[in-house]
Amino acid sequence: MTIRLAIDRKVYAARAGAPERVLFENLSLELGDGEVCAIVGPSGIGKSSLLQIIAGLDGDFVGSITSVPQPVGYLFQTPRLLPWRTARQNLELVMFDRPERAGEWLEKVGLSGSEDVYPQRLSLGMARRVALARALAVEPKLLLLDEPFSSLDEETLRGMQDLVATHIARLRSTTLLVTHHWYEAAALAHRVITLDGSPARIVDDRRLQQARAAE
Amino acid sequence: MRAADVGGRGAWQGIASVLLLLCLWQIGAGWAESRLFPGPLTVLRSLTQEAAAGPLLYHLGITLARVGISFVIAMVIGTALGITLGRLAWLDRWLSPWLIILLNVPALVVIILTYVWLGLVETALLVAVALNKIPNVAVTLREGARALERDYAEVAQIYRFGPWTTLREVIIPQLAPYFLAAARNGLALIWKIVLVVELLGRSNGVGFQLQSYFQLFDVPRVMAYAAAFVLCVLLIELLAFTPLEHRAGQWRR
Numbered sequence A: 001m002t003i004r005l006a007i008d009r010k011v012y013a014a015r016a017g018a019p020e021r022v023l024f025e026n027l028s029l030e031l032g033d034g035e036v037c038a039i040v041g042p043s044g045i046g047k048s049s050l051l052q053i054i055a056g057l058d059g060d061f062v063g064s065i066t067s068v069p070q071p072v073g074y075l076f077q078t079p080r081l082l083p084w085r086t087a088r089q090n091l092e093l094v095m096f097d098r099p100e101r102a103g104e105w106l107e108k109v110g111l112s113g114s115e116d117v118y119p120q121r122l123s124l125g126m127a128r129r130v131a132l133a134r135a136l137a138v139e140p141k142l143l144l145l146d147e148p149f150s151s152l153d154e155e156t157l158r159g160m161q162d163l164v165a166t167h168i169a170r171l172r173s174t175t176l177l178v179t180h181h182w183y184e185a186a187a188l189a190h191r192v193i194t195l196d197g198s199p200a201r202i203v204d205d206r207r208l209q210q211a212r213a214a215e
Numbered sequence B: 001m002r003a004a005d006v007g008g009r010g011a012w013q014g015i016a017s018v019l020l021l022l023c024l025w026q027i028g029a030g031w032a033e034s035r036l037f038p039g040p041l042t043v044l045r046s047l048t049q050e051a052a053a054g055p056l057l058y059h060l061g062i063t064l065a066r067v068g069i070s071f072v073i074a075m076v077i078g079t080a081l082g083i084t085l086g087r088l089a090w091l092d093r094w095l096s097p098w099l100i101i102l103l104n105v106p107a108l109v110v111i112i113l114t115y116v117w118l119g120l121v122e123t124a125l126l127v128a129v130a131l132n133k134i135p136n137v138a139v140t141l142r143e144g145a146r147a148l149e150r151d152y153a154e155v156a157q158i159y160r161f162g163p164w165t166t167l168r169e170v171i172i173p174q175l176a177p178y179f180l181a182a183a184r185n186g187l188a189l190i191w192k193i194v195l196v197v198e199l200l201g202r203s204n205g206v207g208f209q210l211q212s213y214f215q216l217f218d219v220p221r222v223m224a225y226a227a228a229f230v231l232c233v234l235l236i237e238l239l240a241f242t243p244l245e246h247r248a249g250q251w252r253r
């Protein structure tokens, strides 16, 4: 299922002192089935906002979007684990058909031993890995990753990258990956989109030649 | 006063300070040597007498039942109202002046009018107490409903929790602290109001008894009823609120 997004205009209204912000104008994007696309661009340009729109969480724009394949796995920029549920329970909640596999997922992201820890007592990097496990564990048809590897050390980062690569290859999930690092884009993506300007436009859209590591 | 401060794990200071208060009271009463200022031992004697042979347990039971029923009514209606107002801004704009008025009408006025309109009956008592309490609960829960995090609602939407799981896993945990605060303040308020309502229009219950002994100037018995009442409050604190709060907050850092 191809995803077609056409934003004629996306505005954040002026509010409590903050002036009106025209975020996107005439931005369109087409994502093929199973395509892995990285989005790069300066901080504050609207990358996270774009993911919110594609996820269907923000319908407040002029334009159109085709329905997106389900289930969706979304790693938000902040972990957004339910703080009153332990790491394991957070995973069980999204894997309601086979909650017993939550433990395996925690192992995959290197967190066996932290199953019964509440999110506020996890470090940021640990919480982000639980959130990554949550996004992958639903076996997403559409996977949205908002800077998935920030706050990780080199070695853990490579492990997580491999994990993501393996799973998107297996599930053939259409994937959008927001990142600030070209090497991350190169390691995972078929295509890299660059956002720039105000209102933001796609200033560069290129396909990467080399196949991904996991394929 | 939090129960944890009185009897919680290792909180010996709480127990010691209560004992100290009792000692000071006993010494003061010894000095005064007055029928109108009995010491704790005298009060304890009246208390056991009233409990064993007298009607204390009957009246205490009736009052507790009234507290319980009106508490449940006020919490249910107040919570529903508060959450609705917190989520529906237009309705809130219409009803929030009413809430402010209800919050500030003196309890006594509400009690008198309810008795006048409904008669000196049990229903009137429950309505009067609940009416005094509902606006407080509603205002607290409205705050809670406004503070619901959009972030978690979005998680529920993305991962397709469905309405029931969303309620149980996302909404109730966020409202729980507000609910507990409303319940605790609510119980404190209801304890106080129920006695007044009993005194004004019922012929049983602790409030009624207090009035009778007041007319006889029987201070030890007045204090015995008060002490029985305070003991009940402490028990509810220790057995209900402290464990609930502990459970609701154990995920915090």
Ligand SMILES: Nc1ncnc2c1ncn2[C@@H]1O[C@H](COP(=O)(O)OP(=O)(O)OP(=O)(O)O)[C@@H](O)[C@H]1O
Pocket: A012, A013, A021, A023, A042, A043, A044, A045, A046, A047, A048, A049, A050, A077
């Ligand atoms: N809910 C909101 N209301 C108003 N303005 C917003 C809102 N969310 C984001 N913005 C504004 O939109 C712009 C883009 O924000 P966004 O979070 O999408 O940036 P980003 O590209 O993800 O940045 P970063 O790389 O720092 O995460 C910012 O200028 C921000 O101030």
Ligand SMILES: [Mg+2]
Pocket: A047, A048, A049, A077, A146
């Ligand atoms: Mg962002």
